[in-house]
Each structure stands twice: as structure tokens, then as C-alpha cells.
Amino acid sequence: MDLVTEKPQSTDVWTDDLSVGVDIIDEDHQAFFRLADLLRDIMGSPDKNQDMLVETAINILEEYVKGHFLREETAMATIGYPLLAEHAAAHEAFAARAHQIAQDYKSGNKEVAATINDLVRRWIVGHIRTMDMQYRGVLTNENVDNRPMAYLTADENDQADGWP
Template structure:
């Protein structure tokens, strides 16, 4: 069983947003698996690097979609994105400083972000898309 399971209630657009979220879920699970096997610290650097780049791309795509559909809560949504990027950068800094708890902190941050952000904030995008059809 995976650390974080994709569930139907996480689906937003059955397209690019969901594809991105599924990739992020895969990263969370890869990190958790490595951590469970005692080698989280060995892989966290590469996962952090991939995650930082992929997250920025994903957030840009998601925000472009919100602009294109004239999503009314764009500014609030962007603030949530900015906080997440800040949290990721803080973990990268901790890792670079030699913190040995970075892998577990990153795993928890990602699981919570994906679960809460998608189920709350991104769900608003899904609901807006449905209402405007």
C-alpha cells in the first residue's frame, strides 16, 4: 500500500492538473518508500530538486488555467501556492545545512499539501469548471 493513495475525490480536471498532481503523489510515495527503507536521506536531495522544479511548473500551469477560465479566487489560491513554495525552499535550505529530518518533514509536507490543498482549494476550481459548463 502506498503512503499516499490517489482517490477519486482528488480529481479536478481529468487533464493537466490531475496529471501533475499524480506525478507529485508519485514523488511523495518514492520519498516515503526510500525513507521506510532507511535511505531517505540519500534520495531526498534528488527528490527535492525534482520537486522544486516540477512544483513551479505545475503551479504556473494551474494558475494559467485559472486565468483562462476567469477563476474568481485566483489571488487567494496564488497565496497558498506561494506559501507552499516557501515551505519547500525552507526544507531545501535545511537539507543543504545537513538536517537529518528533512526526508520525513518533506514527506509529511507533501502528503498534507496534496491532501488538503487539492481537496479544499483545488476543489473550488473543479466546482467552478462544472458550474460554468
């Protein structure tokens, strides 16, 4: 199933049946719902700064996507998770879609902002239920880095720049 374009079961709120049993990953997933709420609220507001707020929220979403996917994939690599490649490919497809929306918005296509809330909710729920639940019981609180995402992405950037 192509979770970026197809419509799996959706929900407007986080529910306990979406828990993967890893506290920090569940918190990350819940934050996606809050980001979708933020985008919905901004889009429904006649604020004179709406464009700037939407662009900021989209940028936050893009960065959050990178950090969360890094957290999951690093944990999967650490334990030798056999479905890592498939999982990473799904992450890459969603990250590319989120990036395209951000670029479209910055290029003047303001209508794309109206699609983000549904895309995020639809994708995260479908992804959790079809892919993340496969690692439930395999990934644990002990083998997932629970530092704030800024530290995770800073470490990755340092390594990319040749720092140990």
C-alpha cells in the same frame, strides 16, 4: 486554514474523489503522490547514496511544484478565475515551505527529509479538497495547457529573460 502547517484529512493514495475533472491537473496531482512515495522509499533505504538521492528527490519536488502551480495559475488567469489571488497565495506558501526544507537539508539538517512525505500528502490532499475543487467545472481540459512542465517553465523563463 493554513494548509502548510495544519493537518487536514490525509490519504496515502490517490482516490477518484480527488479528481478536479481536468486530466492534466489530475495527472500532476497524482505525480505528487508518486514523489511522496519516492521520498518515503528513499528514506527507508539504507542506500550508501541516500543523501544524494534525497537531495535529488527534493529538487525534483521543488521543480514539480513550480511547474504545476504555473500550469494552474496560468489557466486561472486565462479564464479570469476570481479566486486566483487566494489560490496563488496558498501555492506561494507551500512553495516557500518546500524551498525551506530543501535549503535546510542542503545545510546539513538531514532530519527535515523525514517530514517531507507527510507534508506533501497532507498539503496536496487538503489543497485539492478545499481550494482546487472550487474550480472544478470552471477549468476544463480545453483551457489548461497540457504540455510537459519543462515546456511551461521554459516559456516562463524565456519571458522573464525578455523573449517573446
